Amino acid sequence: MDEKVKELLLAQVNKEFFSAYLYLGMANYYIDQDLDGFGNWYNIQAQEERDHALLFIQYLQNNSVPVVLEAIERPDQQYDSPIDPLLKGLEHEKYVTGLINTIYDAAYSVKDFRTMQFLDWFVKEQGEEETTADSLIKKYRLYGNDPRSLYLLNQELAGRVYSAPTLTL
Numbered sequence: 001m002d003e004k005v006k007e008l009l010l011a012q013v014n015k016e017f018f019s020a021y022l023y024l025g026m027a028n029y030y031i032d033q034d035l036d037g038f039g040n041w042y043n044i045q046a047q048e049e050r051d052h053a054l055l056f057i058q059y060l061q062n063n064s065v066p067v068v069l070e071a072i073e074r075p076d077q078q079y080d081s082p083i084d085p086l087l088k089g090l091e092h093e094k095y096v097t098g099l100i101n102t103i104y105d106a107a108y109s110v111k112d113f114r115t116m117q118f119l120d121w122f123v124k125e126q127g128e129e130e131t132t133a134d135s136l137i138k139k140y141r142l143y144g145n146d147p148r149s150l151y152l153l154n155q156e157l158a159g160r161v162y163s164a165p166t167l168t169l
């Protein structure tokens with residue numbers, strides 16, 4: 001595998017674990033605010049991010065690249081209001097989309113079609129994650145300021161259940 005592509009894929013393992021950590025911090029914030037449904041939603045989001053990290057690890061291992069785990073950065077855990085994590089979540093997903101695009105670009109430039117095909121799932125996933133994060137913000141803006149509506153939105157988010165990634169390697 002091309003050195004640059006390898007380096008970026010290895011770095012992405014850490015970024016995905018960081019995403020899991022960031023969302024776990026958001027879940028903790030909501031649980032502290034008695035918004036357990038939001039907490040549930042972000043706990044599941046954290047699980048998905050861990051899955052993403054494991055997929056990158058597996059892909060690297062399938063290509064005989066040894067994986068060294070690096071330290072995970074401490075995430076921001078101070079939030080001003082319940083909409084704050086939602087806004088930061090969308091911002092973070094846009095950042096991750098940029099990272100995936102950078103790896104894709106590196107793979108493309110060396111005609112690493114296998115990595116491009118692996119990344120296709122993540123390109124689609126990022127699109128979905130941005131849409132979901134955006135829709136959460138819209139819902140919060142519509143319902144978040146009225147306690148009864150916020151209660152119902154919290155209940156809706158409590159219904160999110162974990163499902164394993166659709167990508168298998």
Ligand code: FEO
Binds near residue numbers: 016049093126129
């Ligand atoms: Fe692993 Fe939210 O992208």
